[in-house]
Amino acid sequence: MELRGEKVVLRPVVAGDGEVLDRIVREPEVAAWWSPPDGFDGMLAVVLGGEVIGAVQFEEETDPEFRRAGIDIFLTARRHGKGLGTDAVRTLARWLVQERGHHRLTIDPAAANTAAIRSYRKVGFRPVGIMRAYCRDQRTGTWQDGLLMDLLGEELA
Template identity: 80%
Template sequence: MELRGNEVVLRPVAEGDTAILDRIVREPEVAAWWSPPDDYEGALAVVHDGEVIGLVQYAEENDPEFRRAGIDIFLTARRHGRGLGADTVRTLARWLVTERGHHRLTIDPAAANSAAIRCYGKVGFRPVGVLRAYWRNHRTGVWEDGLLMDLLADELT
C-alpha cells in the first residue's frame, strides 16, 4: 500500500526505517508526547522528498454498531509547522473513509499539545471532550489529559 498526499507519501515501514523512526521519536519535541514504541508493525512511514520524516498509524473498530478508525502521528521536529502533518492526516483520513468505509474518525492528542490540535483542526477534526487522566507521560509518570477529536466523513477538508 502506498498513499500519496499533496506533499507526503505514506507507505509501510520498511526494515531500514526503524533506526530513523527511533531517532525521531526521541527528539525532545516528539518525546514530549510519544513514548518509543516496541515496534512499528502495521504503521506507515511518512516520506517527504524521499526522506522518512515520521510515522502515522491507524486502528479500526470493525463492530458494525461502532465502526470507526483512530489515527496517531509523529513527525520530526525539523518538519513541524510546514503543513506536512495536516497533509499526512488528511491523506490517511481520505483512505480510511473512501477505501475502508469508515464514517467517523477519531484522534486523541494530549490536551496540552496545542500545535497538534491546530493541525488536526485544519483537516476538519473537532473537539469532542477532554479525556481526564487519559495518558501516562512516560517521562514524568504523571497521568495527563487528552483531547478527543472526531471527524465525520462528510466533514473531511
C-alpha cells in the first residue's frame, strides 16, 4: 500500500526505517508529545522526497454499529510548520473514509499541543471535549489532558 498526498507519501514501515523513526520520536520537540513505542510495525512511514520524516498509525473499530478509525502521527521537528503533517493526516483520513468505509475518525492530541490541534482543524477535525488526565508525560511522570477531536467523512476538507 502506498498513499500519495499533495506533498508526502505514506507507505508501510520497512526494515531500516526503525532507526530513523526511533531517532525522530526521541527529538525533544517530538518526545514532548510522544513516548517511544515498542516498535514501528504496522505504522506507515511519512516520506518526503525519499526521506522518512515521521510515521502515522491508525486503528480501526470494525463493529458495524460503532465503525470508526483513529489516527496518530509524529514528524521530525525539522519539518514542523510546513503543512506536511496536515497533508499526511488528510491523505490517511481520505483513505480511511473512501477505501475503508469509515464514517467517523478520531484523533486525540495533548490539549496543550496547539500546533497539532491547528493542523488537525485544517483537515476538518473538530474538538469534542477535554479528556482529563488522559496520558502520562513520560518526561515528568505527570498526567496531562488530551483533546478528543472527531471528523465525519462528509466534513473532510
